[in-house]
Amino acid sequence: MDRALLDALGRDLQGELGVQWWVGDALPLRDEWRETESGLYRSIHLIHALMERAQGGEGNARRTWRLAIADAGLCAEGVGEVFGEAAMEGCCAVVGIQPLRGGSGADGQVLRARLLTQAVHELGHLAGAGHCRRASCVMYPSRHIADSDHKGHTFCAECRDALKLRGVQKT
Structure with a gap:
């Protein structure tokens, strides 16, 4: 994984x-997490591995969010290929x-913008x-990369206000 991108x-x-x-620290991708037919990794296995790491790690696991960036494609049960997944x-x-x-046009800046959009969505x-x-809201579900490119990384007013009420959105 490109450290500069992270x-x-x-x-x-x-x-x-x-x-x-x-x-x-890097979380190694295990062969048993990979779907045989598609070659994609089942995202739930990465989430469970992060949760296990959180249980043994520093700080309060419920207050510290962990976001893994996998240098791979992901899939979810019943959905197929996904850009990401979160434990709600x-x-x-x-x-x-x-x-x-x-x-088209997936240069370094486009990749960085797409990664930010998906990271904000999962967080x-x-x-x-x-x-x-x-x-146009970052919380709109992306089915295709064009959806992600269109929506960008910002919350709509309604989602932003809902997160502010929870005390988690920057003002």
Whole structure:
């Protein structure tokens, strides 16, 4: 994984959400987590591994969010390929970077913007936000990379206000 990209994501998340961040130890992808047919990794296994790590780690596992950036494609049960997944109102989420490299114009800046969008989306789920029906809101579910490119990394007013009530959204 490109450390410069992870550092840029951390700075972007700090600026966007006001979160403190650090890059932790790498979480190895296990062969048994991979779907045989698609070659994609089952995202729930990465989330469970992060949760196990959180249980043995420093700080309060419920107050410290962990976001894994997998240099792979991901899938979820009953959904197929996904950009990421989160334990709703939990402590852990994952984003797969492989599909973010797809599509036209996926240069370094586009990849960085896509990664920020998906990271904010998954952290929104950790904060308790569900999917939004507004296509311009970061909480709108992305089915295709074009959805992610269109919506960007910002919350709509309704989602932002709901997160402020929970005390988790930067003002």
